[in-house]
Amino acid sequence: MVVKSKRGRRRYIAFETKQKMSEDELIGCLRTHFAGAAMAMPKIIQFNGNRGIVRVNGTNVDKARTLMNNNELKTLLTSGTLLTIRERYFPTPEKRY
Template identity: 35%
Template sequence: MGFHIMTVKSKRGRRRYIAFRVSPGLAMPELSQRMPRQFRVIQCAGGMAIVRCSPETADGCAAAVRRADPSSEAVRTSGTLRTLRSRYRVLRENAPPRPSRKAPPKPPGPR
């Protein structure tokens, strides 16, 4: 039977993911470099980007993205990446591959 590692939000903190329309040629490394370290660019492709922040810093995150790319526009905020990717096709199609959720194989026991 498989097992999943559970993350306790009270220890890690809640997160918000904000989807932005950005300049079509803007690449993830470029956007990440222009952003303060407290915000993490999760994905940037096809004129869309997802940035992670805390609920308390969501307004500051939107302002930071606007400074990094003046033509950007926040289009939606969510508590999960899945919701944003299901809503915006370009984000879903350009999402990095998901890691396998299967438990690693058990090493063979002693004989």
């Protein structure tokens, strides 16, 4: 297992799309915005058509948020854990017994 100090910390960004799109369209949108920047494209963790979560390197989180805030995407929250984002923007239905 790699030590976090060598790998770097990961940050998760919750985002919202202006209009409903497929995952392929989202990948194309991210690719066009991150192509000119000197950083890797973020990894898509979860996407439901309107809202999603991507993972970025902790050192590039500010630059990634700037690139993602455009006329197609809007960032909502940045967090160090997926649990925080999922509780706020992707609630699970309550189980009934």
